[in-house]
Structures are given as structure tokens and as C-alpha cells.
């Protein structure tokens with residue numbers, strides 16, 4: 001059985017989804033989860049693109065053990081050197097360099113010929129290899145590149161020292177049978193192909209990213225690049241959960257598998273949704289809310305008799321448990337810590353203490369605390385932006401015959417201030433009071449409420465997207481009271497804006 005490497009690019013290509021930008025803390029949080037999931041490589045950013053990306057690569061490399069950490073770099077000396085600067089203290093590191101090879105890109109974007117593109121690619125792979133052992137090269141827009149030239153580039157970069165050559169379907173143009181043929185052709189024509197791992201990186205513009213990646217695996221590809229929930233540039237990338245579960249479910253067909261701990265898939269999906277604010281469509285394969293919901297009477301009848309009649313994946317195999325009760329109001333610090341350890345969270349004593357305080361507060365309001373509640377609570381604790389504002393209290397009155405009113409008390413740089421405002425509804429009234437207290441000039445772009453677990457006492461999770469002078473941030477808040485959750489989410493976003501302004 002072949003072991004296919006999983007190269008996760010949620011933090012780089014995934015972050016290119018509109019509105020998905022993550023701060024360093026959030027990236028470290030996602031990277032920790034990717035390590036628990038067992039990905040082989042984490043592309044943590046594009047070092048030269050911004051100081052934020054540079055810092056995030058260093059922080060991820062400093063905090064996350066297990067996967068190789070990669071930085072993207074164009075085929076330019078400054079890019080390669082910046083990637084090296086970001087990676088140099090990380091023991092398991094990779095420089096991933098790329099250059100377009102299609103005539104369309106070379107003619108209109110780069111304004112150079114094929115020979116020059118080949119020369120630059122080889123030179124920059126050599127430079128990268130003089131700095132790190134592990135170098136990956138991507139001929140960008142490979143699926144629209146003339147095939148014999150593509151083979152020539154692949155051979156030359158392997159000769160120059162690339163240990164992985166990635167074949168990107170940059171614009172999501174290819175189709176499975178064609179892509180399989182292309183990969184087979186490379187295996188036949190490239191003399192030294194056995195010296196490198198062939199990878200694929202498929203975009204989803206025609207909804208074929210997973211199918212194309214699977215076709216490439218059939219043809220011999222040994223690495224797949226993908227993202228959690230399939231987020232990424234435009235229509236996104238191949239989704240990690242789809243490629244992993246396709247290979248696992250159809251091991252009989254592919255005779256290949258990955259080293260992914262599939263029980264961590266659901267948690268990874270929820271974390272990325274929460275941090276990026278990008279929701280998963282309900283009918284999304286594997287991680288959508290309806291992926292295991294059987295509606296038809298005939299299907300339900302079959303399932304009751306024998307699960308395999310209509311179920312090809314056991315929900316538990318991706319970490320979806322039927323609302324597993326974990327703790328209650330009487331659980332102490334010791335049980336709380338033990339549960340976090342079981343859930344494989346590695347938190348500092350201070351983070352555990354903060355999370356425990358929140359847990360006590362939650363358990364007072366909610367009889368049973370489920371695993372999903374704990375996940376929300378932990379990520380609240382570790383993704384907190386430095387706080388300029390803190391919500392002290394909120395009281396609202398509203399009803400069919402009453403003008404909605406909210407009284408809000410905030411700590412602003414440690415000093416308490418309060419305000420009462422009216423609005424169209426209780427959330428609007430609360431947001432108006434907070435806006436006056438903080439003097440924010442930002443505008444609210446999106447407001448979303450979700451119940452984390454079922455039932456009347458479910459924890460409500462609010463995500464807001466707020467924009468100020470072209471800076472967009474997401475805020476999150478979770479509470480059993482959705483007005484409080486809404487206020488927490490708004491305050492969280494304003495704290496992030498304040499941190500960005502600094």
C-alpha cells in the first residue's frame with residue numbers, strides 16, 4: 001500500500017480566500033490542530049509577502065512539532081532568502097518555490113520566453129538547495145503548459161535538487177482523465193522522475209479538485225496539496241477531508257492511504273470555520289451538517305436494519321460523535337484538565353486556568369457541557385487578541401410592544417464606562433451602545449449566529465466581520481445568551497482592529 005503525503009496549505013492558499021486572513025495566533029492555533037490531524041507538511045505562509053506571514057511561519061515552526069514547515073517563494077533571490085530567514089531556526093523545513101510555465105502566463109504576465117523561465121527555475125532551485133535540504137518546485141499553470149516543455153522543466157528542476165515537484169492545476173481547468181494522462185506522461189518521459197516525489201495541487205473552479213487529485217494519485221502522484229474545508233483562492237483547493245476519506249474509504253481501489261488521524265477531521269473543520277468565518281455548506285461532503293443526515297424513509301429503514309446499507313463512512317471515524325457528554329457543573333479542575341488532555345490539547349497552565357474559569361461560568365448556565373462546547377471554549381481562550389476593551393456586563397429589554405434597549409458596561413484600557421442605547425432590536429441596541437463607548441468608525445459587514453450543540457440551553461456562537469478603512473477582522477463570541485455572545489463577538493472584533501491599528 002502506498003502512503004500519500006498530505007501537504008496542507010490552509011494557512012497559505014486557504015488564507016487567500018476572500019476575508020479569510022488570519023493573525024499569527026490564529027495560524028498557530030490552526031497549525032497545532034493540523035499537527036494533531038497528522039498532516040505531513042504545513043505550508044505556513046509566503047515569507048516575503050508580508051511581515052505577518054514571516055512572523056507566522058516562525059511562530060508556527062517554533063510551536064508546532066511533527067510536520068515539515070514550508071514557506072512559499074517565487075523564483076527570485078529575495079524571495080528565497082526571505083523564506084530561508086523565516087525557516088532557518090525550524091528543524092524540519094522546506095522551501096516551496098514556483099514559476100509559471102504556461103505560454104499564457106509567460107507571454108502576458110512575465111513577458112519572458114520558455115528558456116528564461118526554465119533558467120530562472122533551475123537557478124532558484126539550486127539557490128534554495130544551497131540553504132535547505134528539502135526543496136519543492138511548482139511549474140505554475142502546469143495544466144495549460146505545453147506538455148513536452150513541462151516535462152523538460154520537471155526534469156531540469158529535479159536535476160537541480162528539487163525533492164518534490166508539484167504539478168498545479170492553478171486555474172482549475174483540467175478534468176480527471178486528462179490529468180491522469182498528464183501525470184502518467186511525466187512518469188514515462190522524465191528520465192530522473194524516480195528521484196522526486198510528484199505532488200499535485202488542484203483548484204476547484206469546475207468542482208473537480210478532489211476528482212483530479214485522485215486521478216493523479218492513480219497515476220503515481222505521492223503527495224496531495226489540500227486545505228481544510230477546501231478553502232482557498234477563488235473556488236478553493238482540493239479539500240483535505242475529501243481526499244483523505246476517499247482514499248481511506250476506497251483503499252481497495254487505490255491501494256493507497258494517508259497517515260491522517262481521521263478522528264480529528266471534524267474538529268479541524270470546525271476550528272477553521274470558526275477562525276476564518278467561512279461556513280461550510282450543509283451538503284458539503286464529509287464535514288457538511290447534512291453529510292450523515294438520512295432523510296428518506298427507505299434509507300432510514302435500511303439504516304435501522306444494517307448501517308452499511310446506506311452509510312459508507314462511519315461518522316465516528318471523522319470524530320463526529322452523537323453529542324458526547326463530557327463534563328457538568330460539578331466537574332472539578334482535575335477532570336477538566338484530564339478531558340483537555342484526552343482531547344489532545346496542549347495548553348499552558350495559564351491558558352488552562354483561563355479556560356477553566358470560562359468552563360465554570362458555562363456550566364453554571366448550561367447543565368451539560370459537550371465536546372463541541374469545550375472546543376469553542378478552548379479556541380476562545382487561545383485566540384484572544386490583546387484586549388483594549390472588555391465586556392463587563394450587558395442588560396437588554398425588548399419585546400413586541402417595547403423599544404429595544406441595551407445597557408452595556410465596558411472596561412476600556414482598564415477604566416469602566418457605560419452607555420444605554422436604543423435600536424431596531426436588542427443586538428442593534430447593544431452594538432450602538434458599544435460603538436458609542438468605543439468611538440469606532442468601523443462598519444459591520446456580516447453577522448452570523450449558530451447553535452453549537454442542540455437543545456434549548458445550547459451554546460450560541462456569533463461571528464461578525466467588521467471593516468475599518470479597508471481592514472477586515474472577524475470577531476467571535478460564545479455564550480448561552482445570544483445577545484451576550486453577540487456583544488462578545490463585536491468587542492472581540494474591535495479589540496482586533498485596535499491591535500491592527502497599533
Ligand code: KIV
Nearest residue numbers: 098138140141168170
Ligand atoms: O495554484 C497554484 O498554482 C499555487 C502555486 C503557488 C503552487 O498556489
Ligand code: ZN
Nearest residue numbers: 013170201233
Ligand atoms: Zn493554489
